[in-house]
Amino acid sequence: MIPRLLFEHEHEEFRSSVRRFLSEACMPFHEQWEEDRCVPREIWRRAGELGMLNATTPEIYGGMGLDRRFSMIASEEIAFANTTGLNGFSVHDICAGYFINFGTEAQKRQWLPKMASGEAIAAVAMTEPNTGSDLQAVKTRAVLDGDDYVINGAKTFISNGTNCDIIVVVARTGNTGKGSQDISLILVEADRPGLSKSKPLKKVGLHAQDTTMLFFEDVRVPRANVLGDVPGQGFIQLMRELAWERLAIAVSSISGAQAVLDHTIDYTRGRTVFGKPIIDFQNSRFKLADLKAEITVGQTYVDRCMELCLSHTLTSEAAAAAKLYCSELYSKVVDQCLQLHGGNGYMLEYPVARHYLDSRVTRIYGGANDIMRELVARTL
Known part of the structure; x- marks a missing residue:
């Protein structure tokens, strides 16, 4: 290849x-x-x-x-x-x-x-209980009181939520009515009075990655804790970093898909059915060949996106396409490879079963794939 x-x-x-x-x-x-x-x-x-x-x-x-x-x-x-x-x-x-x-x-x-x-350890607090991919709709508010901002609100699905020491919080600091101009990123130390963390959330997969809710009740931070010390720039700052975040998800998705394929090839070589290895059946070989070809295409695109990232020319649309394609492919590879494992594929002692639990969220976090399709569609 x-x-x-x-x-x-x-x-x-x-x-x-x-x-x-x-x-x-x-x-x-x-x-x-x-x-x-x-x-x-x-x-x-x-x-x-x-x-x-x-x-x-x-x-x-x-x-x-x-x-x-x-x-x-x-x-x-x-x-x-x-x-x-x-x-x-x-x-x-x-x-x-x-x-x-x-x-x-x-x-x-x-x-x-x-x-x-x-x-x-750092965390970023974007998503709210009733606000997903639409960051302009956040309800968490930071109100200026003298030399401090007072923060009230709740955040959910916070990766590193248990361990975090510093949190980059997406909060509304203005009242212009122009959603993007009212948003700031505020640095909040995890030991600030009024900030509390939930117990780790019970997720379908990614069980070892600590994920919590965060609650802000009159949390006071110095106004100098606004990222960059200029309020109202949060949405622009988020958008400039989202391309890398989505490329990172594409990177882990295509690598996860390759890992599952490698495990499955080894499994089908060693497991016999009707007296011969599973991989000797044409149906198995053709399925594995299709997956290998698709992963190779995805990896090539991801590597090209990384080249663009290194030259600071990666567009948000290209990163969205990478995230969309690779996360969808990851789920497809896991599903088809689990089928080739038969009943063993449903047992957590086999890597494919663990990937089955862990892969699904890649189509949701970093911006749901429905949003990725919308971003790509804007280039049509």
Whole structure:
């Protein structure tokens, strides 16, 4: 098939280090993390030492100053290993992008070094109980009172919600009636009085990735906690970072699909029916061949999107198309590969069953695929 030409020697060395870390420090314990509904903070610190957290953060702020391909590799290897509790690393990385691109110098120096090391864990609070993909409809409000903003509202589906130390909160700060101009991103420390967290939410999958609700009751933060110290810029800031978020979902989706296909090829080679391996039946081979071809096409498109990301020319429409195609394909691959496993595919001891639980949400988070279709349709 088509070789990948995106990576250089230093990238592959990093991949080897990440793969070893996942194999030794994460995979043997992931089942317990699923029971706990949370990844231990020590794992975050070890990942920080390895450079898996915020690799693109400039060295002056405690990061490694590397390109996005390192973030891509971390996401790929997490997906290959199906250590989905570590998906929160990607959210953490997205939060770092908000600080790097829009934060004041003081905000960057206060949080980026601790985020890069894993000492501080970041979350972003967008979605509300009655507000999904329509960010302009958020109800959480921050009202200026002297030198403080007072925040009231609720957020849900917050990745890293249990562990987080700093939260990038989407809140309404204006009353112009022009939805996008009234929104700001406000930095809220998790130990602020009036901020509470729910117990981890019970999800269909991604059991080890801690996800909670957040409740704000008269939470006071300094007005200097507005990201960039300029209110009313939140919607623009969100839109500028959403392309990377959606590409990151495409990266993990296509890698997850490849992992499932690899597991299934191995399974069909070793499992016999009517006296011969499952893979020797034409129906099985043709299904696997179709999936391999589609994954190859998806991977090629994702790699091209990464090239555009590196040159700062990735459009929101291209990222939406990547997220749409790859997440839909991931679900398709999982469904067809589970069928080739027969009854064993429904048993959680087999990787395909765990992917079956974990893959479905990729078509929802980061913007539901119905919204992705709308974004792509605007280019018609």
